[in-house]
Amino acid sequence: MSDPQRNNVPLGILLMIGSTIVFALQDGISRHLAGTYNTWMVVMIRYWFFAAFVIVLAARGRGGLRRAARTEQPFLQIFRGLLLAGEVCVAIYGFTLLGLINSQAVFISYPLLVAALSGPVLGERVGWRRWSAIGIGLIGVLIILEPGVGVFDPAAIIPLISALMFALYGLLTRYAARRDSTETSFFWTGVSGAVMMTALGVWFWEPMTGPDWAWMSVLCITGVLGHWLLIKCYEVAEAGAVQPFAYFHLVWASILGMTIFGEVLRNNILIGATLIVGAGLFTLWRERVKG
Incomplete structure (x- = not known):
């Protein structure tokens, strides 16, 4: 019998939408800071707070840090953390060159890429319907x-x-979940990413103004808040029911891009993003039906 706490879909939807608002604000602040200072330093400071968050979370959990850090696949967990840290750097660099709207409109294709790569990485079968959705999204x-x-x-x-x-x-996270708990994966994501970004970022340290330190503090707080909202979201509702609402991230990022940074929502972006979101929603639906 399902846990009733995991079936509170309305609350899960609210938490997911809340997380997309927070992450969109985080993207906007990241664009501002990385446009003034180098990306390595910005991501490094952000990861310091992220690592502190996951360590505190693990220490308060059952079994403490020892249980959270215990894994039979350390190289996989470390690689996951390094991969995500690298992705954050690439994404933020893209914000500074292309803006929030252009970057997010393309980035939202990642669920389709997950579906396409689930075969070779996880050995899952991808049927012709999902391949058609992937093609439309591309x-x-x-x-x-x-x-x-x-x-x-x-x-x-x-x-x-x-x-x-x-x-x-995301696929490696699924693979790791076959042998490790969510707490363990989350711990290694924050810690290994922070180690990598510190090794890179300390060489690119730049003095920061008082107002920008305030923005950096908000960035770190939103990072922690966003992940907390996601954790709570998946605690109270099944992922398949709330995942489609993650596309609200594009809506908030577009609003920020147009109102704060003076970006333009061109017709090709609107048409392309509509196709991607539609294909992504269909893919999520097919995964839920298959599950």
Whole structure:
């Protein structure tokens, strides 16, 4: 019998939408800071707070840090953490070059990439319906990137690389979950990422103004808050019921991009993003039906 706490879908939806608002704010602040300071330093400070959060969370859990850190696949867990830290750097760098709207419109293709790579990585069977949805979503990506219009900007590939890295991270997380708990994966994600970013970021330290330190503090707090909201979301509701609402991230990021950074929502982005979201929702639905 299912745990009633895991079937509170309305609360789960509210928590998911709340997390998308927080993560969109985080993207906007990241764009501002990385546009003024180097990306390595910004992500390093952000990861310091993230690592502190996961360590405190693990220490308060049953069994403490020892239980959270225990794993039979340390290399996989470390690689996952390094991969996510690298993806964050790539994503933020993309914000500074392309803006929030362009970057997020392409990045939301990651569920389709997860579906496409689930076969070779996890050995799952991907049927023709999901392959059709993946193809339609990739057409949406091409509409956004406009590779045949004028001189193609290679920087437009950056959010697609970010989406590919995040999709691979998600698949490796699923693979790790076969032998490790969520707490263990979360612990190694924060700690290994913080170690990597410290090793890189300390060489690129720049003095920061008082107001930007305030923004950095907000960035760190939103990072912790966003992950906390996601954790609570998946505690109270099944992932399949709330995951479609993650696409609200694009809505909030677009609003921020237009109102704060003066970005423009072009027709090709609107059309392409609609195709990607539609294909992604269909893929999520098929996974739920299959499950």
